[in-house]
Amino acid sequence: MTVAADIAIDVHGLTKSFDGRVVVRDLSMQVKRGSIYGFLGPNGSGKTTTIRMLCGLLTPDKGDGTCLGYDIRTEADKIKLRVGYMTQRFSLYQDLSVRENLEFVARLYGIPDPVGAARAMIQRLGLQGREEQLAGSLSGGWKQRLALGACTLPNPQLLLLDEPTAGVDPKARREFWNEIHALAAEGLTVLVSTHYMDEAERCHEIAYIAYGELLVHGTVEDVIEHSALVTYTVSGEDLNGLLHELAGKPGIDMAAPFGTSLHVSGRDAAALDAAIAPFRSRKGLVWAKSEPSLEDVFIDLMSRARDNFQ
Amino acid sequence: MSAREPNISSGFWRRTTAMLIKEFIQLRRDRVSFAMIVMIPLMQLVLFGYAINTTPRDLPTAVLLQESSDLGRSILKALENTRYFKITHQVTDEAEFDRLIQSGNVLFGVEIPRGFERALRRGEKPALLVAADATDPVAAGSALGALNQVVRTALQNDRAVPDAGAPSFEIRQHARYNPAAETALNIVPGLVGTILTMTMLIFTALSVTREIERGTMESLLSMPITPIEIMLGKIVPYIIVGFVQAALIVGTGILLFGVPVLGSLWLLAALSTLFIATNLSVGYTFSTVAQNQLQAVQMSMMFFLPNILLSGFMFPFAGMPTWAQWIGEALPLTHYIRIVRAIMLKGSTLAELHYDAIALFFLMLVAMTIAVTRFRRTLD
Incomplete structure (x- = not known):
């Protein structure tokens, strides 16, 4: 060597x-x-x-x-x-x-x-x-x-x-x-x-x-780039309720609160867009496409690794 | 106050039971403690029951025959018949006879003087000399007590003796080294060894386990230091501590109890240092085996107990069965007690003590080798 x-x-x-x-x-x-x-x-x-x-x-x-x-x-x-x-x-x-x-x-x-x-x-x-x-x-x-x-x-x-x-x-x-x-x-x-x-x-x-x-x-x-993760940041009212509605939907790999906003991420951009479409027009919510944070990437990596591991 | 309100004055039994259950679970996990609960009583029972004998029989005896006669042989037979004496050496040279007693190879020496038979037949009541090593009064005591019986029974079957009714000879006893049979003279030298064993074991038994428990071992292992360097660094300071302790006990023994030091103080100091190093090595070995500090202390106790019982400190070594004597030979305290009693009370020199000194050195090497091989350089 x-x-x-x-x-x-x-x-x-x-x-x-x-x-x-x-x-x-x-x-x-x-x-x-x-x-x-x-x-x-x-x-x-x-x-x-x-x-x-x-x-x-x-x-x-x-x-x-x-x-x-x-x-x-x-x-x-x-x-x-x-x-x-x-x-x-x-x-x-x-x-x-x-x-x-x-x-x-x-x-x-x-x-x-x-x-x-x-x-x-x-x-x-x-x-x-x-x-x-x-x-x-x-x-x-x-x-x-x-x-x-x-x-x-x-x-x-x-x-x-x-x-x-x-x-x-x-x-x-x-x-x-x-x-x-x-x-x-x-x-x-x-x-x-x-x-x-x-x-x-x-x-x-x-x-x-x-x-x-x-x-x-x-x-x-x-x-971050390698993760190919697409992330939306949502702010507005009753994010906790929204989190429960979004969690587990196909196309949404991860949804987690970050301070006063919610990060919603998915690896497949099209599937993610389809999944969140019904919620985008909901009143009182502001959706914005953003960069995934390092934490989003890691939590995603970890959940995928666990899937492989089990 | 409602019943559901938490209240410290109620629920005494519930909380006590919770504590009790927790303690039982922890005790069950701690296998060494569990072993102690079983081993200590079993060990004590077996040792006290089988190995220890305060009226020891078959004590090694040397005979100095200055004449060969049937009468002499009858007396020796009678001595052996008391079952207290076992003739292990027959010598014809007085210097050899003294050396056997001095070195501790025999506890008694019986001397049949020249012209004994002739004097006896003339009815002159000649004297038979019995020298006893009285450094251990317990061992010597009961055997000397049985001698009177020998005088009465030895020659009752011998028709050559004129008047079989009256004692035809006398036995002259000579308790060497401790003629007044003072217990302090026996106990103080033994205590030097016992106290050193106890304190030296504990000091080093904790040394490695403490580093592991406190987490300092991990960083020590990541630094450039070898297991032998760690061991020597941990043992040497306590050699000085042990030396001070030994000096304190010997000094107090001399001042308060008038215990003599007949032999060389330098030899005593040198062999005490060897004994201290041996015990420190044994303790260090425990600390490389034990999982935690409690286990290390328990192992030290398990080692200390046979040291006390089988070394000849409390009970006569010669009175123990062979298997117990073999265990005793493997214990450092056995050899040191012989050394310290011999130097202080008999004035022995290294020439007479070399066996015990070599044994101590060998035990130290064995313990150090185990310790260095047991010591793990990695956390695997």
């Missing part, structure tokens, strides 16, 4: 099952160096398992590939030296202080001046004044920042972030993403899994995974 120098992750046919239950099925993906790659999918879709296979924490049942040019099956030790992995659950030592946690990580990676490196990271994270605070007593947002700091301390070439912003407030989330963009600008490759659509739109490329299968990947525009 030839690996282009500008590819950070290149894996083929990864499959992993636990107790006979397939969690990841025949997954292939390529991630370019220096890009932010969003990894989306519902809970239990295999995102965490895939990330763990990439950094050598799990051995794939089938499939192979490279991470930073190193074989994920046989060169896990070399991958570990160059990859920062931020776990879904806070996994630094709660009973060590901020400074002690960072110094521990710096020593494990053999950084020449661990004390100085930890102090520099505390500066960068803006944690001055909190360095002696126990990590367990930090708020959710600060914990995420500290965890990211611990991952980036050994100067990795690739960051694997598993739902880094789950349960973090919007302001901390925005700051976190600014930091990730700053790191990518320095040449770091970032693979980040998330549930949030606004975060997906901050990625250079995204992939959507459901029931262990990678369903679609590309830029956000590619993914």
